[in-house]
Amino acid sequence: MTDIPEKPASVELDQMLCFAVYRAEQAFNRVYRTALAPTGLTYPQFLTMKLLWSEGSLSVGEISQRLGVDSGTTTPLIKRLSLMGLVTKMRRDDDERRVDIYLTEKGRALQEKSDAVTQCIVDAVGMDQPQVNATLATINALSAKLSGTTSDL
Template identity: 55%
Template sequence: MSKDLLLDEQLCFAIYSATHAFNRFYKPKLDRLGLTYPQYLVMMVLWEEEPQTVGSIGERLLLDSSTLTPLLKRLEAAGYVSRNRSLRDERVVEVTLTPVGRALREDACPLPEAAKAASGSTMAELTDLRHQLVSIRDALNTADPA
């Protein structure tokens, strides 16, 4: 039998199931922070640099505004971010961390190290894997979907 369509031989399934494993690993830790995984990603983007526009956050996370806006509304309701119209262009919404949102960064700092430790992989292995996955993602994003 050909291995072409065996589930366990599929890279896409390995990535899909690894994503689920990461989500299960992170969920209880993020619950303690009052965040979902997508909200955590938004917060990481803002912890790197703020303020940022809704558009720039969406570009960074590969999310469209119809997905991102509800995430930002929930983060704003939780007191982690504020959203304001840009003074330069009122069509643009800028997102800024609140003091509570900035302070949350310290509580979130141990999460990547905990995931690394739980993976049983070395930092070099994980770095190589991340580079490979980014290359695959970028190639697939530019490939003809037809």
């Protein structure tokens, strides 16, 4: 006699973890869109600028790796930031394949406006620091688990 696996129970949409994360992402996008309007940046551009404000300069590959996207996504993003006058691109003398991205004066000056964006998000989230830390730890653990799972497929 063979065991026939039971059909998994149907899960309602509102009970799906992935849907809850998706809805949170959409809500974040709406808040960021409003908060970023005065800067003229999109959310991916803002993340790139945050990296550069923190690090000073990075290669396109390093930006891609830190953002978790491929260089095909990063390259047009950097091009738009360059056209906006916020960054410059330079090929390395020692390795012409590597393109380093540097902030311009205008790009550095934009950092001041980013504090208002961050405060807007803090206000919208409405969590105290222990809640933020716990949520961040949970989401990071979930991301790590899912990343490990997809590499096994």
